[in-house]
Amino acid sequence: MxxxxxxxxxxxxxxxxxxxxxxxxxxxxxxxxxxxxxxxxxxxxxxxxxxxxxxxxxxxxxxxxxxxxxxxxxxxxxxxxxxxxxxxxxxxxxxxxxxxxxxxxxxxxxxxxxxxxxxxxxxxxxxxxxxxxxxxxxxxxxxxxxxxxxxxxxxxxxxxxxxxxxxxxxxxxxxxxxxxxLGRIAIVKGEREDLERRRALLNAKLDLLQRGGWGFDETGSAGVPPSAALEEQLAQIEAELEEVGGDDRxxxxxxxxxxxxxxxxxxxxxxxxxxxxxxxxxxxxxxxxxxxxxxxxxxxxxxxxxxxxxxxxxxxxxxxxxxxx
Structure with missing residues (x-):
């Protein structure tokens, strides 16, 4: 070659x-x-x-x-x-x-x-x-x-x-x-992978909160964000993922x-x-x-x-x- x-x-x-x-x-x-x-x-x-x-x-x-x-x-x-x-x-x-x-x-x-x-x-x-x-x-x-x-x-x-x-x-x-x-592609891939990891983590936290009956508790407990805050963070990550590019593009x-x-x-x-x-x-x-x-x-x-x-x-x-x- x-x-x-x-x-x-x-x-x-x-x-x-x-x-x-x-x-x-x-x-x-x-x-x-x-x-x-x-x-x-x-x-x-x-x-x-x-x-x-x-x-x-x-x-x-x-x-x-x-x-x-x-x-x-x-x-x-x-x-x-x-x-x-x-x-x-x-x-x-x-x-x-x-x-x-x-x-x-x-x-x-x-x-x-x-x-x-x-x-x-x-x-x-x-x-x-x-x-x-x-x-x-x-x-x-x-x-x-x-x-x-x-x-x-x-x-x-x-x-x-x-x-x-x-x-x-x-x-x-x-x-x-x-x-x-290739270096620029690696940066974009890294950004997307980071966003995917953050989305997965927040989804897991949100699922735990909802299954634990925290749905109406806006204060949460020490170290755990309330569900509304998690949903807001997820929305922001989804927007960033859309800007970086979806899987199909x-x-x-x-x-x-x-x-x-x-x-x-x-x-x-x-x-x-x-x-x-x-x-x-x-x-x-x-x-x-x-x-x-x-x-x-x-x-x-x-x-x-x-x-x-x-x-x-x-x-x-x-x-x-x-x-x-």
Whole structure:
């Protein structure tokens, strides 16, 4: 299944997709969220416009990534981006050498290629502290400083060529949209299950009160609400259940959630650029200098508040194969 999903984005051009791709993407949307959606008449027709919109988005998103940057022991000293991403050549080697996705790829026959292309993904962290600075010829102490560091490095979808990596990233971006839709479905299901539990509990209490002859007692006893109050609470829960959706229309609600996420993908997953100026020690500066170049970073954002710095990288195959396992 995974290999098939990676292949469905092969050779696509934005806005021009074979019917097989659209059909596969529709079925993937159902499999990735709630397979019971197939019970709905016309689910393919309802999902199709949203799915095409989502494909448009992920293709454009991935195609907008700049060409890979060279990441090797030799390129570290000459690329200010690598100096920002990694504290040293040794740290870079250690991080790459411990990456599980890369290790798994290097076990495949394709690892014999001259280079490996992957998406490097990291989290940028900022920490406020105090240091020293020059004011003219005077050294000033306890100056507020922001130190920038990059953590959580991961290599995503390594392969032997750039086209294949981009194709895999399109599939991954599409699946990420589905995971957001699934999260929203889970919230709705949880809300409904909670309301159902509360309704069952109140019904049980009301039944006990009525069987116990409390029907005309509006005061109740300690800790037990009177029947009128229980009936009012039940009415409120019934209204909330109606708003969430009855049993006969929950699949329609879930289908609507999937169509909404895929139909407005730019609101759930998007990319942008951030400018960063840091010196060799990772201290953030307001103006670029010889020891603090201005960097433009690609950042991937999603609707649940996550953001990661991303860049395509090209790793030398021979150097990777020489590295100790």
């Amino acid at each position: 995974l290999r098939f999903l990676q292949s469905i984005f092969g050779g696509v051009e934005q806005g021009r997709y074979p019917e097989s791709l659209v059909k596969a993407a529709i079925e993937r949307a159902v499999d990735g969220t709630d397979p019971w959606l197939r019970a709905l008449s016309g689910y393919k027709k309802k999902l199709r416009p949203a799915v095409v919109r989502a494909i448009d988005h992920v293709v454009a998103l991935v195609n907008a990534l700049p060409s890979p940057i060279a990441v090797s022991s030799g390129s570290y000293g000459s690329d200010p981006r690598l100096k920002a991403f990694f504290m040293s050549t040794a740290e870079m080697r250690q991080i790459l050498g411990s990456d599980r996705n890369l290790a798994d790829f290097l076990k495949e026959p394709a690892a014999a290629a001259s280079q490996v292309i992957a998406l490097l993904m990291m989290e940028m962290q900022e920490r406020v502290g105090f240091g020293v600075a020059l004011s003219g010829d005077v050294v000033v102490h306890d100056v507020p400083q922001v130190t920038v560091s990059f953590v959580g490095h991961r290599l995503i979808d390594p392969s032997e060529n750039e086209e294949k990596t981009r194709r895999q990233l399109m599939r991954r971006a599409y699946d990420h949209l589905l995971s957001i839709a 929950m699949l329609d609600v879930y289908l609507g959630i999937v169509a909404d996420v895929l139909g407005r993908p730019e609101e759930y997953l998007w990319s942008g650029l951030e400018t960063l100026i840091v010196d060799r020690l990772g201290i953030k500066r307001s103006e670029p200098a010889d020891d603090a170049p201005e960097l433009t970073l690609g950042v991937l954002y999603n609707s649940v508040g996550q953001n990661r710095v991303v860049t395509l990288v090209a790793l030398p195959g021979e150097e990777l194969r020489r590295a100790p396992g």
